[in-house]
Amino acid sequence: MIIKAKFENILSFNNETEICFIAGKGTSLPTHVHRAEKRDDISILKSSIIYGANASGKSNLIRCMNLLKNIALGVFPKNNWDIFKLSPEKKVDSKLEIEIKANASYYSYGIIFNIKGIKREWLYQINSRSKKKIFERKQEMDSTSYFFGEIEGNEESRQFIKFLSDGTPIDKSFLSEYHKRNGKGIVAITNVYNWFDDNLKIIFPETRFRGLSFRLEKDDEFSTITKGLLHYFNTGISDLKRVATNKEETDLPKNIISKILSEAKPDENCCVASSDQQSVYFFETDNEGTTKIYKQMTVHKNSQDEDVIFDMDEESDGSIRLLDFIPMLIDLQFNSAVYLIDEIDRSMHPLMSQKILDYYFTQLPKDNYTQLICTTHESHLLDANFIRADEVWFVEKDKDGSTKLTSLADYKPRVDIRKSYLQGKYGAIPFFANINTLNWRKIKNKI
Secondary structure, rough: OEEEEEEEEEEEEEEEEEEEOOOOOOOOOHHHEEEEOOOOOOOEEOOOEEEEOOOOOOOHHHHHHHHHHHHHHHOOOOOOOOOOOOOOOOOEEEEEEEEEEEEOOEEEEEEEEOEEEEEEEEEEEEEOOOEEEEEEEEEEEOEEEEEEEEOOOHHHHHHHHHHHHHHHHOOOHHHHHHHOOOOOHHHHHHHHHHHHHHEEEEEEOOOOOOOHHHHHHHHHHHHHHHHHHHOOOOOOOOEEEEEOHHHHHOOOOHHHHHHHHHHOOOOEEEEOOOOOOOOEEEEEEOOOEEEEEEEEEEEEOOOOOOOEEEEEOOHHHHHHHHHHHHHHHHHHHHOOOOOOOOOOOOOOOOOHEEEEEEEEHHHOOOOOOOOEEEOOOOOHOOOOOOOOOHHHHEEEEEEOOOOOEEEEHOOOOOOOHHHHHHHOOOOOOOOOOOOOHHHHHHHHHHH
């Protein structure tokens, strides 16, 4: 679970900006909180909803989380991020930091970096009252220094850790190098790396789960739950199937099909989506090297309870988007997953995003350490009977053009939250110029 995160001099974030998911003392909606069980534990919110106008920085918050995940796992983006460009100070270094709960322990992991690589990297084990350094890495000129806390094992383990630190490239995190070389002696590093790799999942508006029908065929339990969810959300879809087709009937470019078929290997499968992301094709090669092509289709029931097959492009964008969320809901049911969703309401009816969150709050196991954090414009979610004030954050541009974050809990709301939001009392809504200042009449007279 994410406890808090900090961003500095990256994308639309200028000075250090923090978003916090520590639960307040309020007792409303107790099932929305994983309460501390011990003195040093931290009570963490199970969800957060982030509001903001277009271009306010909502998506940048998710992008920063994704960037930190990639760097932690060893993928340093050479050209996939920007510093805050509007600062007159022209700062070079960016900072990302996150506090998490992983394997029943709490950690703080952070990096300071620039286009050349990582300048600082650190990991602490923390609790509600103290913190203990696991390791720290500092890049100064052409040399890198490391400090390590307690290392389990013998002298050989300590020597291996030194060998690892000396050989870590400037554009690789120590977390990833430790994992890559099967490091031993520092359990905290393994816990944090695995959390980034296994627990943290990020869904962008264009993210698609293409292999749903294949998974339904291979996993009976997954199939049963999926069909139940399709019924629960009243999509009209009763099932998904793969239907045999041929290369002449696909809407994939011919060069793509030729490449897939020429590179196909025995007992290997390939899943490809069309350019509009609607049609999904499966290329399955058997042990003799013969490749068959299947197309993913939806199944509806007619009035006689008979199956009727539909193309994916015959389904609404909202239904397609919901299909992308089904694997997430199943994952949250069985695993301690953390999902960040950018624009959960994209292409969907306003009540559907509320239905998804309601399912998360009411239908999933209460003892799973899961979290669902999303950005949205959907004001229907702003209901004190549905969401806690400390679960809501507002994103807007500051005077210098940077992104700032404000918690609804800071306003101590006691009125209609949705109405107050739409009236602009919390900010985070579009600000439009006065139409009378656009000088349209003057322009019209000149035409």
